[in-house]
Amino acid sequence: MAIDPNFDVNREQVGEENGLDVWGPVDPPKKLGIRGTHVAVDYDICVGDGACLEDCPVDVFSWVDTPDHPASEKKVEPTREDQCIDCMLCVDICPVDAIDVDASRE
Ligand code: SF4
Structure with missing residues (x-):
């Protein structure tokens, strides 16, 4: 299952972490929701592959x-x-x- 591109409409913003919006539902450690808004990563789908982190030309990502x-x-x-x-x-x-x-999401 891919990240929902309409998460900002379909989910609730439940807080912030490291300066990034957190989109729920969140129930750690098993359910972590989505981090970020312009660039959004669904932590419940991410497998930690790291290709994005290695290849992003402007170094957006951190582990x-x-x-x-x-x-x-x-x-x-x-x-x-x-x-x-x-x-x-x-x-x-x-x-x-x-x-x-x-880019239309800020
Ligand atoms: S600049 Fe980095 S974060 Fe933005 S779309 Fe390109 S690879 Fe993704």
Whole structure:
């Protein structure tokens, strides 16, 4: 299942973490929701592949540890989403379609 591109309508913003919006539902450690808004990563889909982090031309992503999450024990956080140039490389490269980028979402 891919990230919902309409998550900002279909989900509730439940807080912030490291300066990023958190979109619920969240029930750690098993259910972590979506992080980010312009560059959004669904932590419940992310398998920690890391191709996005390695290939992003402007270094948007950082690793975060997510122990005991069923999909993977680390995730890519869109820490510097404000730097994104909308190249869509991360969206195309993600093996599980966990990332959505939309410049109209801020
Ligand atoms: S769309 Fe491009 S610039 Fe933006 S986070 Fe993804 S890889 Fe980086």
